[in-house]
Amino acid sequence: MHDRPGSDEAATHKVVVVDDDFMVAEIHRRFVDRTKGFTTVAVAHSGAEALDAARTTAPDLLLLDVYLPDMSGLDVLQRLRAEGDAVAVIMITAAREIDTVGRALHGGATDYLVKPFEYAQLREKLEHFRRRAHELATQTSADQTFIDSLFGAGGKAAEPVRLPKGLSAETGRLILDTVRARGELSATECAELAGLSRVSVRRYLEHYLDAGLLELRLEYGGTGRPVRRYRPAGH
Structure with a gap:
């Protein structure tokens, strides 16, 4: 061993x-x-x-x-x-x-x-x-959301079987797992962690937001548009 x-x-x-x-x-x-x-x-x-x-x-x-x-x-x-x-x-x-x-x-x-x-x-x-x-090596305790992300559980709802044209189920699972593991992410943060482009990640995040798998929180700064931050539904 x-x-x-x-x-x-x-x-x-x-x-x-x-x-x-x-x-x-x-x-x-x-x-x-x-x-x-x-x-x-x-x-x-x-x-x-x-x-x-x-x-x-x-x-x-x-x-x-x-x-x-x-x-x-x-x-x-x-x-x-x-x-x-x-x-x-x-x-x-x-x-x-x-x-x-x-x-x-x-x-x-x-x-x-x-x-x-x-x-x-x-x-x-x-x-x-x-x-x-990385998550297993750095986490000291596990709540149900974290456990679900490790075992591929889908939270409140299952991942939609059909995705819009041009979107991959494998990439979609990667993005969902990334958000579930971290709890809440912007499109930029998710893209960096998943090793994908921000534009591509944003399409998936918006799709899962519309499908009810993710929720949106707007983070307001000093100036400019608020940052769109995504988290698992019911989180």
């Missing part, structure tokens, strides 16, 4: 990339290494190599494929948990079967990303992991 150090926003998170396809693994490694705050410490192409890398490098995160030549990624996940290793795991796979998704969820996977995907989609997953790790 590895004792993993506490994480903060300035820390560099160690990642092990696991994929049986050498070219795909290299692409994922490059994606990880171009993301601020993350570095690849090992690349594995089989379940045995993945387990060995997890034991020897004590990573913060595994990007774990399901289809491996010697065992499935789900078996790797199960063995890690059986050994008491709480390393975060994002399943990165072409597997879409609901049974596979369910096993990953119940096995303790942190997230799940279906191949093929663009860099921006993986970056959102990494940022979500980074933010949650």
Whole structure:
């Protein structure tokens, strides 16, 4: 069992990339290494190599494929948990079967990303992991709102299934999680934390405000327009 150090926003998170396809693994490694705050410490192409890398490098995160030549990624996940290793795991796979998704969820996977995907989609997953790790490392107590943000609960209302054209569900969840974790944010603050543009974040925030998931508070300063600050509904 590895004792993993506490994480903060300035820390560099160690990642092990696991994929049986050498070219795909290299692409994922490059994606990880171009993301601020993350570095690849090992690349594995089989379940045995993945387990060995997890034991020897004590990573913060595994990007774990399901289809491996010697065992499935789900078996790797199960063995890690059986050994008491709480390393975060994002399943990165072409597997879409609901049974596979369910096993990953119940096995303790942190997230799940279906191949093929663009860099921006993986970056959102990494940022979500980074933010949650930071919150767990810095909070001394947890109220229900904070707990809901960690476990993906939706507060008073569920996230709308349909988003306006041009808005991504993944980005929307990232923005909602950011607001729920901090309690209240302006569009500028949310954009900085989520690593997105302020204009894009503002569109999502206004959509969720209209949908009833967020509430608005106007913060008045000395001059100029008041700052629009967003918080979870009922907060």
